[in-house]
Amino acid sequence: MKPHVLIVEDETALVELLRYNLEQSGFRVAVAYDGEEALRSVQEDVPDLILLDWMLPLMSGIEVCRQLRRQTATANVPIIMLTARGEEGDRVRGLDAGADDYVPKPFSPTELVARIRAVLRRIRPALADEALSYADIVMDLVAHRVTRGGKPLHLGPTEFRLLRHFMEHPGRVFSREQLLDSVWGKDVYVEARTVDVHIRRLRIALNSENHADVIRTVRAAGYALDSTPG
Template sequence: MVSQPSVLVVEDEAPQREILVYNLEAEGYEVAQATSGDAALDMAREDSPDLILLDWMLPEISGIEVCRRLKARSETRDIPVIMISARAEEVDRVRGLETGADDYVVKPYSVVELMARVRTQLRRVRPGAVGELLEFDDVSVDTGAHRVYRAGEELHLGPTEFRLLTTFLERPGRVWSREQLLDRVWGRDIYVDSRTVDVHVGRLRKALRNATGTDDPIRTVRGAGYALG
């Protein structure tokens, strides 16, 4: 099974935060919480969530400033940010989007609509987690049907190799460290030695090569990790 998308909720008002967390968990997402801008910046850098729900009005550092800093950092700029605000004026919406927010939702909001917006953003960064067809060169994965093909030939992968390939296909060209792959494929709360990643990448490579008897699409980046293509 593909690991579930992770969402960081940044909201200092407990009732609002609890509503968001409840509905996100009901959708099956892994949810982390932050009540301040400083905490949000630290958690985004350390945990690299798939999506951030960010309230505008935060103590000390505003949500707008948090968004600006997230988008200025190379390690967090690609994380989608949905800004949530009571500011409904067009000038505020424009300011939020120009700061780098990927979407802007006005309070009071429809929970159903907000969850739809969450799914839209996650479909862009985690298509494998929402049942999309993933393709790169002659490799394709139907995550809904749990089928893998290379050059038209169906492959039979173990569950860990399937999750690895899906992760690579979601971001072709991105270099994944062993630690990042451990978090994405095995989960943050499970202890696995980082060398286990090498073993399963080796199995995945063997399966992909055996399909066509040709090239290995997975690239080893010395001192950094692995990438597809």
């Protein structure tokens, strides 16, 4: 059964963009154009995840989020807030109101779909996809296989975990320390430069057929999975 996502957004063009990308990615989509409609919609059909805009007619996204968290049926439904407000204080307010993640506008639809899957994997693993994809790279999480352009890639266990982390957060830059915590674990002592070694191995595997390098090095910051040269 397809995971059910409710989009709560009053901008028609953005709704259609989100609907198209979500449906293409295998989700069932419902739409509400204001906060009151959203609350009525979830009473009729509780979604598996809600994309909730901050600035809505009739009722703010923050208030919608608070009301959803007070209702038994929706208290544990994952909520990702979409907003043009990017200040840290606003982000904290959204998370304090009960949101599970926070995506500032403008955003990449590909990254948003990946964030949705990451939240579902964390909160409702039974709904999560069994494969990840980015550009021409496909990762089968069940069979533990990776292909690029339809051809199999041979990755070591650490490179597989590293690529999975990047594919769950495309476009986001991670420092060596963040990658060590997420991929190796916080209780494992490994030199930060070890990350560079495994990034190099991952690049060799991904680029074996003269493919474009999708691992971007950000000077003094870290690494990202990003098809845009940087």
